[in-house]
Amino acid sequence: MSDAGVSTEPITIAVLGGGTVGAEVVRQIGAQEADFASRVGAPLQITGVAVRDAAKSRPGIDPSLLTTEPLALASSGADIVVEVMGGIETARECILAAMAAGSSVVTANKALLAADGASLYAAAAQYGVDLYFEASVAGAIPLLRPLRESLAGDRVLAVLGIVNGTTNFILSQMDERGADYADVLREAQDLGYAEADPTADVEGHDAAAKAAILAELAFHTRVTGSQVSCEGISAVTLADVEAARQMGFVIKLLAVAERAFDAEGNDEGVIVRVHPAMVPREHPLASVRDAFNAVFVVAESAGEMMFYGRGAGGQPTASAVLGDVIAAARNRVAGGLGPGESVYAELPVLPLERATTRYYVNLDVADRPGVLATIAQAFADNGVSIQVVRQDGHGEDAGLVLRTHKATDGALARTIESLSGMDAVKQVVGVMRVEGEAGP
């Protein structure tokens, strides 16, 4: 498209939220004005920026654009409304009002999408507008468009990734420096990598929201954040990290969305889970450090793919938002709409116990003959096969570290329960899922 093809009628854009991301979106629309006009076929024009404090100085943003009334700005009928305020209630109200006024919406709001994406999609369909949300998962990494569009001709089997930068920073630092969870968390807070209240990150809620969004796109099935089995990293100890290291593994907080099959290999449902897991050091996810994100996708025809990049931050997130803004703006100029909700498959969301995983189990046991046999029997009774076992005597007690072959999460949980009740087992020191190994 040449400059000659740029219409003079601008595409109007209202931005809800003037934080790091919002400010960067506004700045880039100014800085790349000529490029964006050529790519869209029309100039982009910001009509307003909704902020909390209109008096605050915001370099690069014309103060006359500022407003403290997001709902009024959202309802103003701009071609595109960009929602980067966060939160649930006000954001939903603004997005629905924007769509009712005929605006296409670009949002980075994973919490809202995971809680109630269905309402947003329904309103987008009702009013014939676009809903784009690439920035909601894995920041700058183009991931949702590939899942939604490039892989639309394939059958996605599983999505497995590191999608929360805060927890990945903490786990990386624990692994690399042998630092304690509490110390690294404090450091992350000082550096601005973790919030003053870190719950949403460290308890896995942020990753669970992203896992729900990924699962919905991958499996054409509605999944909400509350359907995701979620365990965070606050219980991960330095002892776990060091045990992993000794075995050649590293601990990562993983978001996993996968199909579950019945005995004939037909789809039975999907399982979506977030939890710390041990990953072999030679696995590509093991080398994803600090605030980076990476997502593995396994599809029937395409095989394994990995997407890697920056998962957060003002500039990377703005890049993803602006890609969506350009797409929505092109649709305004050229006609047509991006893909809508696709949940036709309606697969049931199954509980965690149906997941098939491996386990790492670390036990303090009595150091007497026959203990290993007793413990091995407990695994066998629950249908769990042991892959590796290492026994270290130390005085009266012995340490027993095991890794299992694949079994259902339910069978593994029942095994742990029987172990906990055994005389020979003095303490269950550590239990963690193991992901990313090839084979049975």
Add this chain to the structure above:
Amino acid sequence: MSDAGVSTEPITIAVLGGGTVGAEVVRQIGAQEADFASRVGAPLQITGVAVRDAAKSRPGIDPSLLTTEPLALASSGADIVVEVMGGIETARECILAAMAAGSSVVTANKALLAADGASLYAAAAQYGVDLYFEASVAGAIPLLRPLRESLAGDRVLAVLGIVNGTTNFILSQMDERGADYADVLREAQDLGYAEADPTADVEGHDAAAKAAILAELAFHTRVTGSQVSCEGISAVTLADVEAARQMGFVIKLLAVAERAFDAEGNDEGVIVRVHPAMVPREHPLASVRDAFNAVFVVAESAGEMMFYGRGAGGQPTASAVLGDVIAAARNRVAGGLGPGESVYAELPVLPLERATTRYYVNLDVADRPGVLATIAQAFADNGVSIQVVRQDGHGEDAGLVLRTHKATDGALARTIESLSGMDAVKQVVGVMRVEGEAGP
């Protein structure tokens, strides 16, 4: 979109080419019939498959669909024409005829796109149809749609990748097994990883076509395959591979597309090059082995991203083709068109000598005092700064291995020229670019 939203009017698809990819596309459209209908909003119907030999048995393809007249099938007015024949002249004729008949086109033909993408785009614009070609670069990896759409709101600075599986297999085997180039090439031919005439792969022409396609999308600038500086791997010796290993590097055939800046940091043009390069073993591209592909993208706001997956093969390529088929079919059902050609930036394509790289240089020199000083002076005279130098005496001669800091390719080439003419230099044993190191 629910089943209730599926219209009964089918989207018709003509497939040109019944090889591995074409047959797999036809097979999957059958196998995933219900899913595809739900994703598109209408059923997909194959109207014909153009093959060379209609008598050959093709499991999973209805023989009544076969035709040996691709041009007639292409002109038949199907909603979508899939071109997976390869070659230039017939493929171009068929694609242009298809567009003239109102068909959207999905192609995997990198050679045609790199040679004459402009004609295809012009015809698509003239007839108001889609042109999609995700499968033309990096097989199953969603890469072109992210570049064309997800990163449309960013400023891509560089694209750097492993995009040819055959050469990556050969180089991986040389590195891992210490096998000779000629032996591994023969093995790759036996395994079907390399053609009987391997020229297009081993001389870098295939990678150059892909580099041209990537550069055009990344920089909004028309780039043809003939504008790509291209050097293959046929001159890479086991000695080079072992020298790389000793320094902690691995040799990869890289496709690089990058912006070049003037002294003020403004865009001066783009440089597109394909050549073997030494990459540090800790760089993510170093661990991309065998027939896998991986592409690094660096963008101003998004930062570094990597896309990794299977670069070739019938199933992975079919996955990419089918993603495009679904996109084109959705556009037929919902209205609208995908993005067209975007070459508004019209940056000049600069010669290789303007590229900024590092070099590895391996010299046999006379073992006498002052030789290192003389050689260092030759680098300095050409404005090239030495990063590391290692000297090994062996009898009358000495071996000198150097790595430089970043300099223009022109300055490095002039340095090699002056070294070759020096008395103290008995032989220039090896010279190779070094990519993927951080710093100056």
